[in-house]
Structures are given as C-alpha cells and as structure tokens.
Amino acid sequence: MKHYLQFSDFTAEEYDYLLSRAALIKKKFKNYEKHHTLTDRTLAMIFEKASTRTRVSFEAGMYQLGGSVVHLTTGDSQLGRSEPIEDSARVISRMTDLVMIRTFGQEKIERFAAHSRVPVINGLTNEFHPCQILADIFTFIEHRGSIAGKVVAWVGDGNNMANTWLQAADLLGFTVHVSTPSGYEVDEKLAFGGKTPRPGCYKVFQDPLEACKGADLVTTDVWTSMGYEAENEIRMKAFADWCVDQEMMQAAKPDAVFMHCLPAHRGEEVTAEVIDGPQSVVWDEAENRMHVQKALMEYLLLGKLAD
Ligand code: CP
Numbered sequence: 619m620k621h622y623l624q625f626s627d628f629t630a631e632e633y634d635y636l637l638s639r640a641a642l643i644k645k646k647f648k649n650y651e652k653h654h655t656l657t658d659r660t661l662a663m664i665f666e667k668a669s670t671r672t673r674v675s676f677e678a679g680m681y682q683l684g685g686s687v688v689h690l691t692t693g694d695s696q697l698g699r700s701e702p703i704e705d706s707a708r709v710i711s712r713m714t715d716l717v718m719i720r721t722f723g724q725e726k727i728e729r730f731a732a733h734s735r736v737p738v739i740n741g742l743t744n745e746f747h748p749c750q751i752l753a754d755i756f757t758f759i760e761h762r763g764s765i766a767g768k769v770v771a772w773v774g775d776g777n778n779m780a781n782t783w784l785q786a787a788d789l790l791g792f793t794v795h796v797s798t799p800s801g802y803e804v805d806e807k808l809a810f811g812g813k814t815p816r817p818g819c820y821k822v823f824q825d826p827l828e829a830c831k832g833a834d835l836v837t838t839d840v841w842t843s844m845g846y847e848a849e850n851e852i853r854m855k856a857f858a859d860w861c862v863d864q865e866m867m868q869a870a871k872p873d874a875v876f877m878h879c880l881p882a883h884r885g886e887e888v889t890a891e892v893i894d895g896p897q898s899v900v901w902d903e904a905e906n907r908m909h910v911q912k913a914l915m916e917y918l919l920l921g922k923l924a925d
C-alpha cells in the first residue's frame with residue numbers, strides 16, 4: 619500500500635504515468651465521457667485548516683470517478699476534542715478506502731498514515747503541498763511541454779510550496795531559483811530529508827529580480843501561510859520587496875508563465891497586472907488540481923491502468 623505524504627514518495631517514472639493519466643482523465647472530462655473507475659469507493663477528507671480548491675477538487679473529482687466522500691473538520695468531529703490521531707486513523711480507515719488530510723505538522727499526517735489501513739494523501743501540511751505541485755507541473759507541461767531542464771523562479775516565503783518545488787526539481791530534472799527574505803529561507807534538510815540533492819537542482823538568490831532572470835516559470839505564494847497568522851505584521855514588512863511584478867516577469871523568458879497556488883493577495887506577493895495578465899495560468903492551475911488528483915486517487919487504489 620502506498621501513501622502520498624510528500625512529493626518524493628513517488629519516482630520520476632510514476633510521475634510520467636500520473637501526468638499522462640491525468641491528461642487522459644481531463645480529456646474525458648472535457649468531452650463529458652464517464653470515467654467511473656472508483657465506483658463504490660469512499661474518500662474521507664479531513665480538514666484542520668481552511669480550503670476552497672482542495673475540498674472542491676477532491677470532492678468533485680471523487681464523485682466524477684463514481685465514488686463518494688465524507689468531509690470532516692476539527693470543529694465537527696472528535697479530532698478537535700483530542701481523540702488521538704492514531705485512534706482516528708484506525709477508525710476512519712476501517713470505513714473508507716482513501717483518506718486526504720490537510721493539517722499542521724507533517725508528523726501528524728505521518729502518524730495517521732502509520733495507523734491507517736488505507737492510502738493517505740497530503741492535502742497540505744506546514745511542510746509540504748505535493749498535490750499542488752503535481753497540478754503545477756501538469757499545467758506547465760500543458761502550456762510549454764516538458765519541464766525537464768527548465769528554470770522555475772520561486773519568489774517569497776520558504777514555505778510548504780517552496781519545499782515541494784525543491785523535491786520536484788530534484789526528481790524531475792529542472793532547477794528552482796529561490797529568492798526569499800532573510801530569515802525565511804528554505805530548509806534543505808527538511809526538503810530533502812537529509813539526503814544530498816541532485817547538484818544544481820536549486821540555486822539561492824538574494825535579489826528576487828535576479829532569481830527571475832531567464833526563468834520559464836515564475837511563481838509565488840502568500841506571505842503568511844495558514845498557521846502563521848500571528849507573524850503577519852512582521853512578515854508584511856519583511857516581504858515587501860518580494861512582490862512579483864511586471865519587471866520580474868520581463869526579466870524572465872519572453873514566454874514565461876506565472877503561477878500561484880491561490881488564494882492570492884493582489885498588491886502583496888503579486889501585482890494585479892501580473893496575476894490577471896496574459897502570462898498568468900492560475901485558473902488552469904486551479905482546475906488541474908482536480909484532474910491530477912483523480913489520477914492520483916485511482917493510482918493509489920488501483921495501480922496503473924491501461925484504459
Ligand atoms: N491551493 C490550495 O490548496 O487552495 P485551498 O487552500 O483553497 O485548498
């Protein structure tokens with residue numbers, strides 16, 4: 619049994635399969651063709667943090683595969699009343715076929731997975747957001763072809779998204795140019811689990827404009843992630859120069875695309891001109907969450923499928 623707790627849980631070969639499977643699933647969806655590979659299967663979705671895209675994409679996706687979903691939050695379940703995570707895992711996984719969790723520390727999802735009878739998917743932790751990067755890579759490929767050998771500029775917080783980009787670059791053969799304010803750097807040990815990454819898979823830049831030079835994809839995220847709200851005021855000051863604007867997009871390649879996992883704050887991490895401009899692919903990126911996650915859920919439950 620496989621779990622999907624971080625991007626590095628799968629091999630490059632598994633990503634080849636998943637990305638092409640997601641393209642097939644998307645095509646069928648667009649043609650209104652039925653694709654009921656998970657009939658009678660149930661996905662439990664556990665949210666300890668807010669969500670729009672993750673909830674809608676998993677819930678709609680599971681219904682489209684012929685299955686059903688159960689939605690739990692900390693506020694309306696015993697999870698918020700200190701039932702041990704191990705006991706919750708044992709119980710929930712006896713009644714459902716698959717579990718998606720959005721929570722705080724990565725160790726929580728790992729403990730859940732260790733006591734689960736069914737595959738567990740990371741729907742965002744403080745450390746990683748693998749489903750989002752899977753969608754981002756799928757979106758890049760749709761717009762520009764293979765991501766191998768390309769340059770992704772990360773402008774902003776060294777957060778869950780940044781860590782996951784690093785794992786993806788290590789595995790799939792591209793480079794991330796990372797520029798964060800000082801004190802908010804990516805943590806190499808965390809991203810690579812203490813292993814030595816592929817040389818050149820990421821490069822650190824102090825100046826965000828330098829990081830964008832020659833990039834094929836420019837991407838950013840909120841200055842204050844969920845769970846860090848108490849630091850908001852101090853972050854607003856620290857991140858003021860890490861706003862993706864037209865000058866940064868012009869430093870990138872002429873055909874560079876802009877991505878943001880959303881929700882976005884126009885005027886903070888990105889200008890309205892960029893996110894609403896011609897290089898932005900953020901709406902495709904959001905939609906693609908659903909298509910890649912349908913491929914992911916199928917894969918975790920049924921393995922590779924031929925049709
Ligand atoms: N990008 C993303 O995960 O969005 P939500 O927080 O709305 O799920």
Ligand code: NVA
Pocket residue numbers: 742743744777778779839840842843844879880881
């Ligand atoms: N880094 C953000 C992503 C939200 C989808 C957060 O963790 O809040």
